[in-house]
Amino acid sequence: MCNECGCNNKVTPFPLLDATLAKYTDATGLITVLQKAQEAYGYLSGELMVYIARKMGLPPAKVYGVATFYAQFRLKPVGKHLILLCQGTACHVNGSEAIEEAICAELGIKEGETTPDGLFTLTSVACLGCCSLSPVMMIGGETFGTLTPDKARAILKNIKTSG
Amino acid sequence: MGCSYRLDTKNVNKEIKDMDNKKLKIIIGKGSCGIAAGANKTEAVLRALLPNVEIALAGCIGRCYLEPIVDVFAYDGKKSEKLTFVKVCEKGAEEIAKFVTGAPNNASAYLISDADKATLESLQCIALKNCGIINPEKIDEYTASDGYKALTSCLKEKTPEEVIAEVKASGLAGRGGAGFPTYFKWDAARKNAGDKKYVICNADEGDPGAFMDRAILEGDPHAVLEGMAIAAYAVGASEGVIYVRAEYPLAIKRLEIAIAQAREKGFLGKNILGTGFSFDIRIKEGAGAFVCGEETALIASLEGERGMPRLKPPFPAQKGFMGKPTNINNVETYANVPFILRSGGEVFAAFGTENSKGTKVFALTGKIKNGGLVEIPMGSTVGEVIYGVGGGIKDDKAFKAVQMGGPSGGCIPASLIDTPIDYKSLAATGAIMGSGGMVVMDETTCMVDMARFFLDFTCKESCGKCTHCRIGTKRMLEILQRITKGEGKEGDIEALEELGKLIKEGALCALGQTAPNPVLTTIKYFRNEYEDHINLKRCTAKSCKPLIAYRIDPEICKNCGLCKRACPFGAISGEIKKQPFTIDPKICDACGKCASVCKFKAVNVGDKWS
Numbered sequence: 001m002c003n004e005c006g007c008n009n010k011v012t013p014f015p016l017l018d019a020t021l022a023k024y025t026d027a028t029g030l031i032t033v034l035q036k037a038q039e040a041y042g043y044l045s046g047e048l049m050v051y052i053a054r055k056m057g058l059p060p061a062k063v064y065g066v067a068t069f070y071a072q073f074r075l076k077p078v079g080k081h082l083i084l085l086c087q088g089t090a091c092h093v094n095g096s097e098a099i100e101e102a103i104c105a106e107l108g109i110k111e112g113e114t115t116p117d118g119l120f121t122l123t124s125v126a127c128l129g130c131c132s133l134s135p136v137m138m139i140g141g142e143t144f145g146t147l148t149p150d151k152a153r154a155i156l157k158n159i160k161t162s163g
Numbered sequence: 164m165g166c167s168y169r170l171d172t173k174n175v176n177k178e179i180k181d182m183d184n185k186k187l188k189i190i191i192g193k194g195s196c197g198i199a200a201g202a203n204k205t206e207a208v209l210r211a212l213l214p215n216v217e218i219a220l221a222g223c224i225g226r227c228y229l230e231p232i233v234d235v236f237a238y239d240g241k242k243s244e245k246l247t248f249v250k251v252c253e254k255g256a257e258e259i260a261k262f263v264t265g266a267p268n269n270a271s272a273y274l275i276s277d278a279d280k281a282t283l284e285s286l287q288c289i290a291l292k293n294c295g296i297i298n299p300e301k302i303d304e305y306t307a308s309d310g311y312k313a314l315t316s317c318l319k320e321k322t323p324e325e326v327i328a329e330v331k332a333s334g335l336a337g338r339g340g341a342g343f344p345t346y347f348k349w350d351a352a353r354k355n356a357g358d359k360k361y362v363i364c365n366a367d368e369g370d371p372g373a374f375m376d377r378a379i380l381e382g383d384p385h386a387v388l389e390g391m392a393i394a395a396y397a398v399g400a401s402e403g404v405i406y407v408r409a410e411y412p413l414a415i416k417r418l419e420i421a422i423a424q425a426r427e428k429g430f431l432g433k434n435i436l437g438t439g440f441s442f443d444i445r446i447k448e449g450a451g452a453f454v455c456g457e458e459t460a461l462i463a464s465l466e467g468e469r470g471m472p473r474l475k476p477p478f479p480a481q482k483g484f485m486g487k488p489t490n491i492n493n494v495e496t497y498a499n500v501p502f503i504l505r506s507g508g509e510v511f512a513a514f515g516t517e518n519s520k521g522t523k524v525f526a527l528t529g530k531i532k533n534g535g536l537v538e539i540p541m542g543s544t545v546g547e548v549i550y551g552v553g554g555g556i557k558d559d560k561a562f563k564a565v566q567m568g569g570p571s572g573g574c575i576p577a578s579l580i581d582t583p584i585d586y587k588s589l590a591a592t593g594a595i596m597g598s599g600g601m602v603v604m605d606e607t608t609c610m611v612d613m614a615r616f617f618l619d620f621t622c623k624e625s626c627g628k629c630t631h632c633r634i635g636t637k638r639m640l641e642i643l644q645r646i647t648k649g650e651g652k653e654g655d656i657e658a659l660e661e662l663g664k665l666i667k668e669g670a671l672c673a674l675g676q677t678a679p680n681p682v683l684t685t686i687k688y689f690r691n692e693y694e695d696h697i698n699l700k701r702c703t704a705k706s707c708k709p710l711i712a713y714r715i716d717p718e719i720c721k722n723c724g725l726c727k728r729a730c731p732f733g734a735i736s737g738e739i740k741k742q743p744f745t746i747d748p749k750i751c752d753a754c755g756k757c758a759s760v761c762k763f764k765a766v767n768v769g770d771k772w773s
Contacts, residue, residue: 026467027466027467027468028465028466028467028485029467030467031447031448031450031464031467032447032448034450035409035448035450065469066467066468066469069452069469069470069626070449070450070451070452070470071450071451071452072409072450072451073450087371088371088372089371089372089528089529089566089569089600089602089616089617090371090372090528090529090534090602092371092616093528093529093530093602093604093608093613094529094530098754101754105731125410126369126371126410126451126453126620127369127370127371127372127373127374127410128195128199128410130195130196130199130200130227131196131227131372131374131526131528131534132196132227132228132230132528132534132535133196133199133200133227134528136199143198143199145199145200149754149756
């Protein structure tokens with residue numbers, strides 16, 4: 001049972017977040033707390049959001065509302081390799097759509113989904129800011145530029161074989 | 164500097180060989196674009212091969228298409244010679260290392276061309292003055308380049324009113340998009356009483372295709388801090404916040420370093436330079452919402468809320484962050500402030516035109532040869548930028564239009580290429596200055612598809628507060644999607660125009676008010692393309708897949724079968740060396756793979772429905 005309001009919902013503790021929660025106590029810190037929570041736990045689960053709401057004295061609906069407003073927050077776990085595919089203007093003009101089709105065909109997933117083996121998640125981003133290398137994708141902090149569908153497939157195959 | 168050497172690499176070899184290695188300095192451009200192009204690998208090779216040479220980093224110099232860029236400085240105590248090497252891959256780094264140590268080499272292959280060098284030297288930089296020149300992680304290099312002199316003189320010699328008067332004389336207007344006079348905001352925030360006031364830097368650069376703020380934050384973070392501190396003194400604020408996109412990790416890192424160094428040197432914190440003025444800055448990472456570039460939405464986000472715009476008035480200068488008077492400017496605006504206070508408002512105002520003063524940074528991308536950042540005086544024409552600094556259109560295709568101001572802006576067609584880049588002239592075309600994105604389009608870009616692309620963006624980014632924006636953009640997008648699929652019908656163009664007008668009138672903030680711009684301007688200048696899509700099911704640019712078909716010309720086909728092997732859909736049949744190959748239009752996905760592999764140009768793209 002939840003200690004604070006007496007309801008029957010169990011509140012799962014998330015100890016990695018306690019130092020952050022001690023630092024940001026009022027509602028103005030909510031976005032920062034959510035960012036730290038995602039950093040620590042990979043994504044924002046329902047339990048995690050309820051925990052944050054209780055600790056910060058906010059309604060869970062408010063936490064959920066903020067978490068779903070911003071593109072950065074993920075409510076589902078992500079794969080081992082997060083593919084950030086740039087859909088900025090320069091990339092669009094230079095053929096990012098064909099790259100997306102190639103990645104989706106290669107992995108058998110759609111934008112925003114994770115492969116069943118948990119290896120890849122594909123996310124579109126607005127602009128990675130390396131427009132002169134367009135089209136571009138970023139995997140694990142490494143940028144791959146001047147992509148062609150073949151090049152994109154080869155990069156993914158390469159990652160697959162190395163795990 | 165050092166031009167004459169470039170024709171004679173042997174001579175340079177000797178020259179540098181004669182020097183003590185310690186007098187050499189190598190600077191590697193390490194902005195995000197440089198790193199993406201491989202600057203880290205280049206650096207690793209240089210460090211391994213030249214352990215005794217000083218290797219430093221700098222931000223982005225704006226010539227993204229030349230990255231990674233390596234500058235080799237050689238000084239003999241009196242004069243310094245600089246050689247700029249471009250597109251330096253690992254192999255290039257090895258050649259440079261050989262060149263520096265005097266071994267036979269091929270380094271001259273990586274030297275910057277005369278044309279590129281001339282372009283670089285032709286740019287008149289104020290906001291980008293230090294970008295790519297100084298090490299952004301060392302405050303001493305900023306102060307050596309007149310950094311923090313403006314702040315010092317403001318605090319010690321000028322009253323806040325005098326500071327505002329200087330900014331007024333400069334004619335500086337907001338560089339984030341709206342172009343509102345900066346002095347006016349400062350003056351209003353100063354005059355509104357409050358026990359606490361804030362200064363906010365809007366670094367939530369979200370326009371797809373715009374990255375000038377990132378380059379400034381990565382290349383010259385102290386200029387922004389100094390600009391903010393001067394603004395804080397002028398309006399009487401004690402706390403500053405930089406709201407920066409989380410997608411810019413390098414900018415955040417360099418800002419953190421810069422803030423720590425500025426505190427250490429006494430340019431930030433309590434009792435700055437012993438003047439009794441106190442001001443400190445913290446960083447707030449945005450969480451990915453385009454609408455947060457709107458100032459009231461940004462303030463809502465800072466307060467931990469959903470980033471939804473608020474009604475104005477009250478303006479932030481009256482009731483901003485936490486209900487207190489708040490001054491909010493964009494990164495580039497603040498970066499111009501130290502120059503203005505150092506050199507005088509008139510010097511800044513000497514650049515530009517009657518109604519638009521100073522210089523402006525643009526991010527030049529798309530189908531352009533030399534993409535990157537350019538800082539130009541206001542009043543330069545669109546053509547001067549595209550064919551001058553930009554080097555013209557990629558693959559020498561025909562210039563069709565340029566999208567100015569991102570999803571909030573509009574397109575300027577080739578017929579208006581002589582439009583001067585100033586606030587008034589751009590607004591007259593239906594486009595806007597915006598934050599400075601310039602996306603160049605050639606004959607192969609479909610204008611209807613471009614409008615669909617931008618509307619798809621604004622539709623997703625609409626915060627949902629105003630009905631016209633939330634639902635109107637969705638309805639417009641659906642119409643555009645139909646048109647690009649060849650399912651357009653009579654009345655669609657008129658419906659788009661009417662919806663566009665309603666959204667402009669019915670939205671609270673600039674996102675909604677400007678969202679229809681890309682559609683309305685493309686209809687204005689390329690109405691025939693819309694009509695062709697709707698009436699003839701024809702895409703003029705041969706870009707909308709459902710409207711195009713690939714065909715193999717049997718007269719030209721050499722029966723080699725390359726296309727058949729390349730086709731991912733198995734749509735091509737024929738017999739090698741016996742009969743020409745053909746494409747089955749029922750299976751073909753119009754991916755264009757066959758056309759790209761055919762060595763004989765036998766594959767043509769044409770209209771599907773003709």
